[in-house]
Amino acid sequence: MLSKKTKYGLKALTYLAAQKDREPVQIAEIARHENISQKFLESILLTLRKNGFLGSKKGKGGGYYLIKDPGEIRMTSVMRVLEGPIAMVPCVSLNFYEPCEDCPDESACSVHKLMLMVRDSALAVYRNHTLADFV
Amino acid sequence: MLSKKTKYGLKALTYLAAQKDREPVQIAEIARHENISQKFLESILLTLRKNGFLGSKKGKGGGYYLIKDPGEIRMTSVMRVLEGPIAMVPCVSLNFYEPCEDCPDESACSVHKLMLMVRDSALAVYRNHTLADFV
DNA sequence: TTAAAAATCTATTAAAACTATAGGGTAATC
DNA sequence: GATTACCCTATAGTTTTAATAGATTTTTAA
Numbered sequence: 001m002l003s004k005k006t007k008y009g010l011k012a013l014t015y016l017a018a019q020k021d022r023e024p025v026q027i028a029e030i031a032r033h034e035n036i037s038q039k040f041l042e043s044i045l046l047t048l049r050k051n052g053f054l055g056s057k058k059g060k061g062g063g064y065y066l067i068k069d070p071g072e073i074r075m076t077s078v079m080r081v082l083e084g085p086i087a088m089v090p091c092v093s094l095n096f097y098e099p100c101e102d103c104p105d106e107s108a109c110s111v112h113k114l115m116l117m118v119r120d121s122a123l124a125v126y127r128n129h130t131l132a133d134f135v
Numbered sequence: 136m137l138s139k140k141t142k143y144g145l146k147a148l149t150y151l152a153a154q155k156d157r158e159p160v161q162i163a164e165i166a167r168h169e170n171i172s173q174k175f176l177e178s179i180l181l182t183l184r185k186n187g188f189l190g191s192k193k194g195k196g197g198g199y200y201l202i203k204d205p206g207e208i209r210m211t212s213v214m215r216v217l218e219g220p221i222a223m224v225p226c227v228s229l230n231f232y233e234p235c236e237d238c239p240d241e242s243a244c245s246v247h248k249l250m251l252m253v254r255d256s257a258l259a260v261y262r263n264h265t266l267a268d269f270v
Numbered sequence: 271t272t273a274a275a276a277a278t279c280t281a282t283t284a285a286a287a288c289t290a291t292a293g294g295g296t297a298a299t300c
Numbered sequence: 301g302a303t304t305a306c307c308c309t310a311t312a313g314t315t316t317t318a319a320t321a322g323a324t325t326t327t328t329a330a
Binding site for chain 2: 275276277278279280
């Protein structure tokens with residue numbers, strides 16, 4: 001199940017990408033427009049900023065804005081920051097690999113084999129799309 | 136993240152599918168062999184039985200056994216029973232569809248569009264594989 | 271025929287982790 | 301001084317992952 005954090009984060013990014021200019025947009029405006037708890041959105045936008053997707057400006061006329069071109073923001077990186085690993089088990093994760101404790105032979109494990117294919121198929125989708133595809 | 140329930144269930148199914156005959160196998164044997172908490176496995180096997188994957192036999196010489204040919208057990212049905220909906224959001228689920236409350240226009244929603252593609256890619260993997268592919 | 275043993279079945283509960291949100295104060299900017 | 305992002309803490313709720321204890325059914329053996 002997709003977490004609301006990811007869902008809200010994606011919606012916020014899309015909203016910002018749809019702006020005509022790159023002027024700051026207030027948290028409250030995004031929250032209102034996308035039906036998101038403002039406080040929750042606040043923390044989400046913060047992590048998006050810390051991960052290089054957004055810039056921010058305080059004070060009057062402040063808010064958040066996209067720092068890169070939507071066409072350069074791949075879904076892989078967005079998903080990894082918001083949702084975490086794309087793989088459903090750590091033993092098939094590219095960026096967060098961990099071996100299973102209970103599994104003596106990875107290459108013989110049915111879970112491993114199946115989840116490897118699922119990861120590859122999801123990865124293909126995320127790699128082939130940027131934020132620009134959703135505005 | 137894949138739940139341990141699904142992980143253990145898949146391993147148990149694979150273990151049973153790898154048996155030469157279809158004689159009952161004890162829970163304890165499966166648990167020992169796959170490093171699974173026996174009591175936890177017990178409840179998992181129970182739901183697999185109730186959903187038509189396994190048969191069981193009580194008393195001495197009892198245990199669980201596959202009820203169908205491994206080649207006829209699609210991963211789609213296994214995943215739906217163990218893990219639940221394949222879609223990551225209810226608004227793109229085939230079997231568990233629900234509209235989003237906060238989303239006024241599904242067809243314009245970036246989350247919807249992206250997750251639809253992810254669902255389709257995962258579904259393709261699950262549909263094209265049966266338990267027989269993992270023994 | 272009866273009793274014991276072997277196994278599945280059922281229900282309850284509990285710890286741990288995670289999710290989603292709220293509150294209140296701080297710091298920067300206009 | 302008003303406005304807005306920033307930061308920290310707490311918490312209610314849910315889900316996951318079991319642990320515990322016993323009930324029920326079947327087989328085997330005395």
